[in-house]
Amino acid sequence: NAGVTQTPKFQVLKTGQSMTLQCAQDMNHNSMYWYRQDPGMGLRLIYYSASEGTTDKGEVPNGYNVSRLNKREFSLRLESAAPSQTSVYFCASSEDRGGRTDTQYFGPGTRLTVL
């Protein structure tokens, strides 16, 4: 039982390049989330997916796209990276049954630097 896994762990991009961050969970959770973490700002929600086939914007969605490929996988894509997207990105998942916010389980993070 690996929990939530993310790839890659580190990435350096040049401005304008694109990349996809991968996330997978093996806990059969319904909901998955992408956050970014910047110093002094806590975690901010980029996108989330309440169930397979659905996605919705969070607090800071500009410059990002997501795909909920199946129940296990939720990817985050940067189409044209900008230095402002330098951050640590976390994926999380939760069961969220019965309309109740539940515990979110986090992956180890991806540290992205955009030059």
Added chain:
Amino acid sequence: AQSVTQPDIHITVSEGASLELRCNYSYGATPYLFWYVQSPGQGLQLLLKYFSGDTLVQGIKGFEAEFKRSQSSFNLRKPSVHWSDAAEYFCAVGTPGGTSYGKLTFGQGTILTVHP
């Protein structure tokens, strides 16, 4: 919309001393409340959570937190800090449903340094 404030950006304590990390939230009803810990270079790990019932909740690693509705607070405490508790701590609030269903709002975090 809900919000969370952690007033202390950085706290330093001596090993063996007691600890209290503050968390204040803003939400119209009783929220769901969480404390997470993040060790350097790691993801977030749940310490404890409050959904309803007893307002004093116990968590892992000897931590506890008390929900005080009158003060809109959910402070984290530990009677005796260990050097391994040095980390960043995040308070988060979630809601039972509606448009914010399933989403957590995090505070800015409190960095804990432990002196030997």
